[in-house]
Amino acid sequence: MAPILAVRRLTKRFAGLVAVSAVNFELHDREILGLIGPNGAGKTTLINMISGTSSVSEGDISFNGRDVTHLPAYRRARMGIGRTFQIMHPFPGLSVLDNVAVGALFGRDDSDRNLARARALSREKLDFVGLAHRAEQRAESLGGPDRKRLELAKALSMRPRLLLLDEVMAGLNLVEIEEVIAVIKKVRDGGISILVIEHVMKAIRSLSDRLLVLHHGEKIADGAPQKVLDDPQVIDAYLGRKRA
Amino acid sequence: MRRSILLGVVGIALIVLATAPWFASASLIQFGISTLLLATLAQSWNIIGGYAGYASFGNSVFYGLGSYGTAIAMVQWHLPFGVGLALGAALAVIFAVMIGVPVLRLRGHYFAICTLALAEVMIAIVSNLDVAGGNTGLVLPLLRGDALFYELSLGLLVVTTLVVLWIAHSRFGFGLMAIRENEQAAAVMGVDTTLYKVLAFALSGVFAAIAGGIHAYWITFLDPVSAFDIGLNVKMIIMSVFGGPGSILGPVVGAFLLSGVSELLSTEISTLAALFFGVVIVVAVVFMPRGLADVGRRFRQLGWRYFAENVRTHRV
Amino acid sequence: MSLLWQVLLNGVLLGGLYALMALGLALVWGVLNIVNLAHGAFIMLGAYVCYYAFTGLSIDPFAALPLAMLVLFAFGYLLQRYLLNLVIRAPMFNTLLITFGIDVILTYLAQIAFSADFRTINPSYAGDNFALWGATVPLVRLLAFAIALALTLAMWLFLSRTRLGRAIRATAQNLIAARLYGVEPRNTYALTFGLGAALAGVAGGLYGVVSQVNPYIGTSLTAKSFAIAVIGGLDSPLGVIVGGLFLGIVESLTSLYLGPTYADVASFGILVLVLIVRPTGILGRTA
Numbered sequence: 001m002a003p004i005l006a007v008r009r010l011t012k013r014f015a016g017l018v019a020v021s022a023v024n025f026e027l028h029d030r031e032i033l034g035l036i037g038p039n040g041a042g043k044t045t046l047i048n049m050i051s052g053t054s055s056v057s058e059g060d061i062s063f064n065g066r067d068v069t070h071l072p073a074y075r076r077a078r079m080g081i082g083r084t085f086q087i088m089h090p091f092p093g094l095s096v097l098d099n100v101a102v103g104a105l106f107g108r109d110d111s112d113r114n115l116a117r118a119r120a121l122s123r124e125k126l127d128f129v130g131l132a133h134r135a136e137q138r139a140e141s142l143g144g145p146d147r148k149r150l151e152l153a154k155a156l157s158m159r160p161r162l163l164l165l166d167e168v169m170a171g172l173n174l175v176e177i178e179e180v181i182a183v184i185k186k187v188r189d190g191g192i193s194i195l196v197i198e199h200v201m202k203a204i205r206s207l208s209d210r211l212l213v214l215h216h217g218e219k220i221a222d223g224a225p226q227k228v229l230d231d232p233q234v235i236d237a238y239l240g241r242k243r244a
Numbered sequence: 245m246r247r248s249i250l251l252g253v254v255g256i257a258l259i260v261l262a263t264a265p266w267f268a269s270a271s272l273i274q275f276g277i278s279t280l281l282l283a284t285l286a287q288s289w290n291i292i293g294g295y296a297g298y299a300s301f302g303n304s305v306f307y308g309l310g311s312y313g314t315a316i317a318m319v320q321w322h323l324p325f326g327v328g329l330a331l332g333a334a335l336a337v338i339f340a341v342m343i344g345v346p347v348l349r350l351r352g353h354y355f356a357i358c359t360l361a362l363a364e365v366m367i368a369i370v371s372n373l374d375v376a377g378g379n380t381g382l383v384l385p386l387l388r389g390d391a392l393f394y395e396l397s398l399g400l401l402v403v404t405t406l407v408v409l410w411i412a413h414s415r416f417g418f419g420l421m422a423i424r425e426n427e428q429a430a431a432v433m434g435v436d437t438t439l440y441k442v443l444a445f446a447l448s449g450v451f452a453a454i455a456g457g458i459h460a461y462w463i464t465f466l467d468p469v470s471a472f473d474i475g476l477n478v479k480m481i482i483m484s485v486f487g488g489p490g491s492i493l494g495p496v497v498g499a500f501l502l503s504g505v506s507e508l509l510s511t512e513i514s515t516l517a518a519l520f521f522g523v524v525i526v527v528a529v530v531f532m533p534r535g536l537a538d539v540g541r542r543f544r545q546l547g548w549r550y551f552a553e554n555v556r557t558h559r560v
Numbered sequence: 561m562s563l564l565w566q567v568l569l570n571g572v573l574l575g576g577l578y579a580l581m582a583l584g585l586a587l588v589w590g591v592l593n594i595v596n597l598a599h600g601a602f603i604m605l606g607a608y609v610c611y612y613a614f615t616g617l618s619i620d621p622f623a624a625l626p627l628a629m630l631v632l633f634a635f636g637y638l639l640q641r642y643l644l645n646l647v648i649r650a651p652m653f654n655t656l657l658i659t660f661g662i663d664v665i666l667t668y669l670a671q672i673a674f675s676a677d678f679r680t681i682n683p684s685y686a687g688d689n690f691a692l693w694g695a696t697v698p699l700v701r702l703l704a705f706a707i708a709l710a711l712t713l714a715m716w717l718f719l720s721r722t723r724l725g726r727a728i729r730a731t732a733q734n735l736i737a738a739r740l741y742g743v744e745p746r747n748t749y750a751l752t753f754g755l756g757a758a759l760a761g762v763a764g765g766l767y768g769v770v771s772q773v774n775p776y777i778g779t780s781l782t783a784k785s786f787a788i789a790v791i792g793g794l795d796s797p798l799g800v801i802v803g804g805l806f807l808g809i810v811e812s813l814t815s816l817y818l819g820p821t822y823a824d825v826a827s828f829g830i831l832v833l834v835l836i837v838r839p840t841g842i843l844g845r846t847a
Binding site for chain 2: 595643645646647648649650651652653654656657658660661662663664665667668669745746749779780783786787790821822824825828829831832835836
């Protein structure tokens, strides 16, 4: 089967600095691909290019067989690419329910334009992530872990085919991490392919079908989790030993 | 329960306002026309400033375009008033689309400054157009009957408010509010932000333009400085902000209240009225930055602490 | 040809003064992230201080400049300390609005206090000129230009070389860290805003000598200061000088070829164009 997402020679330059350099990879249907690498490796930049938040310097991205490299972010959202942000991006003055309803109303091309039904769908998503009891609260009043749940619910309400998760587990305790892993697996079982950026090693290892490692913007490993984590290059990258 | 009371109050107010020409004095009717037009301006600003969150400091341009569109149509081409209004509205839409696309890419305060500068530029441009009568302006045909203008203005305000009501409950309005709250997140969730911003800008322009057209015909005279009156921006923004940007009735209430008080003060010294607006903005921004509508919503929970809370969260 | 040279020279001299005007605005914007819509009103007030010092106390207007600086500094400090500090952590729009309101209040108070008549400050040497390569240079304009440039340089040195200047910039960049170092933000903010107001005050005094003043000049001066700040960027006084000279020359040329009523249009028009084309300015970043 053709991959859901294919990224070829993807490169991003910022005024002299190369943040992402000629990265190639594929993501298959219902696969969970973990994206790891030391800080500053370019992971978020890579996701930004896939979601359309950042422009592409070189290379191309194809989603479901279509070239989306230069499509604006909202078009990609309508095609089925959803994402969460590491620095969370709620709509602060809107209620938690309405935050999610935006995704329901605008997410996919065939999304429902009816406000009432969009809100009903949003309630389901809030239930799914465990935020239903806060539906009427203003989004800005939520605490850290709840904000992460909201980010996820917002992305899910778009009914994406591809979900890009950017560090959803940072700052969570062990119990909460287990919950998030379970939720992500449930999302995948519902038919969504997922690309996850994460720093919590134990979590990413048990969650991912495959791991992709970035270092200084380049891909240095791609494969089964245990193999990748045992790879000396990857260990070097994290421990910072200079390669000869 | 509360909603039906509100509807009742609005209904009664509408009836009183609509029948006013029969029992109010001539000067009160004139005051009424000015206030109704100002309220329309505040409400139209609400669409781009309150719902979309793009604070335009130059919506006076649309008002001026509407005034001149109507005047030129009637004076130079001898077309009827209705056509004149339509021309003014069309000019507003064209301006909103052509200028809106580049200018709406600017963030918050840059957008504000840019629209302010645009407002000034338009005055100078129009002053040099012969078809617009240059610096001397145009004189429109006289139509007696303030009552007619009054009802027209009231009708316009009602229509504008109904449009805002629709926006508040529609997918379009949802998109605007998402843009206001977090534009980047809105884009990534599928909102075509450029299209929606331009639409909101054009919509706010249309109603401001029609208000300008009615005003021009009513006072029968316009020149560039008064048609594109920069001071209108002050008024429409603070009326909307004071009443509650992003609410349905806030700007209307704000306009009526502030107009009323300013009129009372005007009878004393005319500069005092302008001073009054300045003081209102300052006090409102410190203690009730989200307007009366928000005060109404949260006063019940917080009481007088509401005002202190606003200061506490915003001060250093 | 010599007409062109005269016009260019006029533009340069005016531009230096414009740069000083814009400096205060750029400082407050860059450091405090406050876009002060009342900036032009501060300039106007500075002009009136010098005017009344001259007509009432017979103090030479250039000698009265420190007085204007002091008065406006105190005013700006108090305004920031006890009013603007209350809204400084609110969304940008709130500070825009509140300074808008302050501008309206100051303008109309000035109207009541000083009347709407145009005033000029006319010291005895106001008519003195001298020749420079075929062009006539009024002494007062040259003096204004020199003072403006000197102050801009002094400001740059202050911000980059002195402890207080660096504290101001540090507070802007990182409030928490600054607090840890014992910097009291309320005070620092007030000092910065006071400094911006003082600069406006001096610029106003100089403006009063080279041009006419009435309560309503504020708006267009604010807009010009914006244009310069946006063109030149907020971080470099050098950028402000370049921006000021650019605007001065453009206005002068526009007056010559299109007529004086177009001078304002030129500045507003340039502002719009620069914002649309390159909001980050030519020489520096914008906040």
